[in-house]
Amino acid sequence: MNKRLLVPFFLQKLDEKLLRNKPNTWAARTHLVIWFAVLFTLALGGFCYLAFFDARQYNSIGGWVTFVSLVAFIGFVFWIIFLLRFNLFKRYGNWFMWDGLKSFGLYFISIGAMVAVCFLPSEIQMLRANQQFGNEEIVNDINEINVDACKLEYELLPLQWKSEKYKVVNEIHDSPVTAEVEVDTIGSKLIYTDKQSMQLIDTMALRNKLAQTDSVIKVNDSIYIFFDCPDYTFVSSYHADEYTHKKIMDSKDIYYTVIKNYAKPDRVALLKKMDELYTKYATDNRFGYNDNYTDYNNNDNYNTRIIRKYKLGEVDNGLYNIVDKKYSWVNSWESYLRIFYYITLVLTLLVFIFRHTTVKTFFLSLLASVILMIFTGLLMVMSGGSDSSMYSFMIVYYVGFALLALSINASKVRSALQGIALNLFLFMTPFIPLIFVGLNRAIDRGSRYEEGNYYRPEEDKTALYTVIAEIAGIVILLILLEPLFRRLYRKWFAAPEN
Amino acid sequence: MNTSAAGEIASYLKHGDYSVAVRRTLDFCLDTGNDALIENTINWSRQYHEYENAKESKTLPVDFVSQAENILQQANALQAGNNYRSYPLISAEKISKTYSGGGFSLKPIDLSIGTGNVLGVVGENGNGKTTLLRCLAGQLALDNGAIQYHLLQKPDSYAIKNHIAFIPQRIPKWYGLLKDNLHFSASIAGVYGAKNDLMVNFMLERLNLTSYAHLTWNQISSGYRTRFEIARILLQKPRLLILDEPLANLDINAQQTILTDLIFMAKGTHNPMGIILSSQQLHEVEKVADTVIFIKQGNCLYSSNDKEEKITSNAVEFETTANRDDIIALFGEDNIELQFNGGFYTIVSAALSAQEIIGKMIAAKIPVTYFRDITYSTKRFF
Numbered sequence: 001m002n003k004r005l006l007v008p009f010f011l012q013k014l015d016e017k018l019l020r021n022k023p024n025t026w027a028a029r030t031h032l033v034i035w036f037a038v039l040f041t042l043a044l045g046g047f048c049y050l051a052f053f054d055a056r057q058y059n060s061i062g063g064w065v066t067f068v069s070l071v072a073f074i075g076f077v078f079w080i081i082f083l084l085r086f087n088l089f090k091r092y093g094n095w096f097m098w099d100g101l102k103s104f105g106l107y108f109i110s111i112g113a114m115v116a117v118c119f120l121p122s123e124i125q126m127l128r129a130n131q132q133f134g135n136e137e138i139v140n141d142i143n144e145i146n147v148d149a150c151k152l153e154y155e156l157l158p159l160q161w162k163s164e165k166y167k168v169v170n171e172i173h174d175s176p177v178t179a180e181v182e183v184d185t186i187g188s189k190l191i192y193t194d195k196q197s198m199q200l201i202d203t204m205a206l207r208n209k210l211a212q213t214d215s216v217i218k219v220n221d222s223i224y225i226f227f228d229c230p231d232y233t234f235v236s237s238y239h240a241d242e243y244t245h246k247k248i249m250d251s252k253d254i255y256y257t258v259i260k261n262y263a264k265p266d267r268v269a270l271l272k273k274m275d276e277l278y279t280k281y282a283t284d285n286r287f288g289y290n291d292n293y294t295d296y297n298n299n300d301n302y303n304t305r306i307i308r309k310y311k312l313g314e315v316d317n318g319l320y321n322i323v324d325k326k327y328s329w330v331n332s333w334e335s336y337l338r339i340f341y342y343i344t345l346v347l348t349l350l351v352f353i354f355r356h357t358t359v360k361t362f363f364l365s366l367l368a369s370v371i372l373m374i375f376t377g378l379l380m381v382m383s384g385g386s387d388s389s390m391y392s393f394m395i396v397y398y399v400g401f402a403l404l405a406l407s408i409n410a411s412k413v414r415s416a417l418q419g420i421a422l423n424l425f426l427f428m429t430p431f432i433p434l435i436f437v438g439l440n441r442a443i444d445r446g447s448r449y450e451e452g453n454y455y456r457p458e459e460d461k462t463a464l465y466t467v468i469a470e471i472a473g474i475v476i477l478l479i480l481l482e483p484l485f486r487r488l489y490r491k492w493f494a495a496p497e498n
Numbered sequence: 499m500n501t502s503a504a505g506e507i508a509s510y511l512k513h514g515d516y517s518v519a520v521r522r523t524l525d526f527c528l529d530t531g532n533d534a535l536i537e538n539t540i541n542w543s544r545q546y547h548e549y550e551n552a553k554e555s556k557t558l559p560v561d562f563v564s565q566a567e568n569i570l571q572q573a574n575a576l577q578a579g580n581n582y583r584s585y586p587l588i589s590a591e592k593i594s595k596t597y598s599g600g601g602f603s604l605k606p607i608d609l610s611i612g613t614g615n616v617l618g619v620v621g622e623n624g625n626g627k628t629t630l631l632r633c634l635a636g637q638l639a640l641d642n643g644a645i646q647y648h649l650l651q652k653p654d655s656y657a658i659k660n661h662i663a664f665i666p667q668r669i670p671k672w673y674g675l676l677k678d679n680l681h682f683s684a685s686i687a688g689v690y691g692a693k694n695d696l697m698v699n700f701m702l703e704r705l706n707l708t709s710y711a712h713l714t715w716n717q718i719s720s721g722y723r724t725r726f727e728i729a730r731i732l733l734q735k736p737r738l739l740i741l742d743e744p745l746a747n748l749d750i751n752a753q754q755t756i757l758t759d760l761i762f763m764a765k766g767t768h769n770p771m772g773i774i775l776s777s778q779q780l781h782e783v784e785k786v787a788d789t790v791i792f793i794k795q796g797n798c799l800y801s802s803n804d805k806e807e808k809i810t811s812n813a814v815e816f817e818t819t820a821n822r823d824d825i826i827a828l829f830g831e832d833n834i835e836l837q838f839n840g841g842f843y844t845i846v847s848a849a850l851s852a853q854e855i856i857g858k859m860i861a862a863k864i865p866v867t868y869f870r871d872i873t874y875s876t877k878r879f880f
Contacts, residue, residue, distance in 0.1 A: 019678060019681050019682060019685065020681055020684075020685055020690060020691055020694040020695065021685065021690045021691055021694075022685075023682055023685040023686045026682070026685075027682070082674075084673070085673035085674045086673075086674070086678075086679075086682050088686045091683070091686055091734075092656060092659040092660045093660070093686025093687065093734075094660070094686060094687060094688045095656065095660070412639060413639040490654070490656045491654060491655065491656070493656075494636075494654065494655035494656035494658070494659050495639075495655045496633075496636055496637055496638050496639040496640075496655065497637065497638060497639065498598070498638075498639050
């Protein structure tokens with residue numbers, strides 16, 4: 001028996017069985033890739049689990065991902081070396097329907113397993129952060145720190161809210177954005193002179209301002225006075241309360257809870273609590289954030305004085321790092337899924353093409369695609385082309401490749417040009433629906449801009465169409481893979497040369 | 499193969515020609531299609547190869563011959579009525595090929611081959627042998643003419659290449675273990691499971707490669723590479739085997755062995771096939787080929803099929819320590835053509851046969867160290 005390092009007996013038996021019964025499956029070596037991916041995942045997972053023992057430390061996942069990606073790449077190269085040794089198609093072995101689809105699936109799984117391990121450190125880091133700190137716990141502690149700091153340093157806090165007056169206009173074209181405005185309505189507690197200097201605001205900005213302000217008085221239909229509470233938050237975290245029942249208290253909440261009806265606190269108990277929370281969260285280790293300490297040290301306003309006194313900058317660092325890790329996947333899983341999918345798909349397509357074409361034609365195809373990209377770029381630069389013309393070019397190329405590839409059916413000799421066209425035809429197919437979505441969006445945007453409308457319509461369904469196009473692309477590819485692409489490859493590859 | 503083959507094998511065993519007996523017995527048993535018997539024969543063959551590979555320290559089992567007789571008896575019973583029958587494989591009509599770059603042309607050639615037939619293609623280097631073979635293998639597009647594949651109905655190029663195996667002069671490198679390559683080749687040809695093991699073991703024994711199977715390509719000599727390539731190709735069960743200069747990397751004994759083995763396997767009922775081979779080893783090829791064609795500058799100058807029509811004189815080549823004048827003096831009145839190429843003398847004579855020529859030389863006490871009748875050999879065209 002052929003002994004392989006770290007491969008258990010049952011897998012060696014499976015390997016032998018596949019070699020003698022399923023040559024195409026055996027040649028893909030997916031069973032070995034999955035086994036080594038599992039081994040690597042266990043080893044790396046265990047190592048990461050131990051390494052990520054302190055969720056307060058800054059997020060160093062970039063380095064980890066780079067390291068694991070390099071290891072995965074080495075694994076990929078090894079796999080390719082093994083994969084290229086045996087090729088049923090190029091040996092003109094017995095032809096079975098669906099072998100192409102099966103091979104594509106096996107390549108996708110193998111490459112997917114190698115790409116997936118690159119995400120492992122990030123997953124373990126998230127898992128560890130969630131194990132160490134609960135979602136509600138963090139929100140409670142942030143509120144506790146801010147409230148306690150306000151209670152302890154009440155004398156330092158500003159109590160006056162900042163006010164700003166705005167006049168609503170239909171459009172703001174250029175500066176100045178302030179104007180002298182006649183006020184003919186007087187608010188109940190506010191006295192105005194006849195002319196007021198006010199900032200101009202358009203309706204869209206008004207909508208945003210209304211959503212963000214702590215308080216507002218509508219003087220009349222076009223004049224608003226906005227009030228903003230002084231900042232009573234010393235530590236915070238952007239995503240921390242996104243998925244919790246309890247929310248992080250903003251300055252206004254703190255004002256109404258602590259400041260407005262201030263009562264003298266038990267300072268000893270509060271200081272003890274602040275100490276405990278400092279120990280729990282503080283770290284001076286926050287990647288790329290150290291510059292802010294200069295501001296804290298140089299400024300002498302109430303905020304920085306309180307932050308400096310209770311070392312809340314370090315607490316904020318810890319909170320930032322923890323929340324960053326806890327929610328690293330929650331808000332990005334779609335992006336991660338797309339990264340995983342597209343890397344895997346592109347590599348799978350390249351491997352599939354390489355397995356069905358000659359080495360020369362494969363590299364000529366890569367060269368041709370680079371030359372076409374340069375050519376298209378030049379054309380667009382020279383003609384001042386827009387997004388839509390770029391998408392149009394791609395569709396024209398695709399049609400050209402398809403026609404050339406289909407001409408293989410009528411050809412009696414193997415031509416490199418047809419081979420290149422077939423390779424590029426196959427490669428572009430899963431992306432064609434996306435190109436059409438892009439074209440549609442570019443045309444739509446172009447026509448809106450021509451009408452002077454620069455806002456994306458609310459009923460914009462680009463995201464939905466993108467997902468549909470992504471799914472449609474791979475479905476079309478899989479449907480055409482066996483009856484069209486593989487048949488063309490069969491005809492082209494086996495044809496005699498001139 | 500039939501009862502006469504069993505008798506032939508028995509004769510080899512009787513006279514101690516074990517090597518050829520083992521090979522013939524393996525072929526004989528393969529044709530029975532009986533897996534248990536083939537397995538037994540493989541095990542029996544292993545005993546011989548273990549002995550052969552370690553002659554000094556090992557002896558053949560005492561019942562070696564009786565085991566063989568037992569195997570032959572069983573095979574004979576299973577072979578009853580299993581007679582070999584030849585059928586046509588391909589016919590090429592007026593096929594020609596011209597390279598656009600070099601200007602070389604292969605002029606129109608007709609040929610046909612059936613199962614069990616061997617077609618030898620001979621000629622000097624660069625005269626179109628490989629071009630002809632590649633055309634027949636479907637690797638080069640024809641300019642004119644057509645090739646008919648009798649066993650395939652409306653074949654595409656893939657089916658043709660599945661049907662025909664081509665072993666080039668420079669065999670592409672194998673990767674991985676040699677045995678894995680053999681298992682893979684068998685399974686892509688539809689030989690699965692236990693049968694796959696059986697056939698691989700059979701082929702390893704048949705070509706005496708068992709002790710090299712666990713090695714890699716870089717660990718074996720070029721001669722063994724040729725043998726492994728032949729084993730691999732045979733496991734894919736081609737109907738037509740095309741070999742371009744297969745003897746180039748083989749020693750003199752291996753050349754004889756491989757050629758005769760191929761002929762026997764081609765005529766077997768297990769996978770009857772046709773063989774086309776090109777070679778510079780004229781005599782070896784002529785010994786085994788049913789038809790020999792000679793190609794010069796792209797033209798088929800001679801085919802042994804129509805030798806009776808074209809040959810009007812006898813020709814011999816010989817080597818002697820006598821000087822030229824003695825030879826001329828001996829054949830002076832016989833109207834011969836005498837040529838010396840630096841190594842051999844060649845005599846062409848319409849009147850004297852080869853037997854008469856050597857008879858005269860012996861009678862004249864001219865020392866002859868080498869003599870060959872090349873009347874029907876392509877050698878006379880070189």
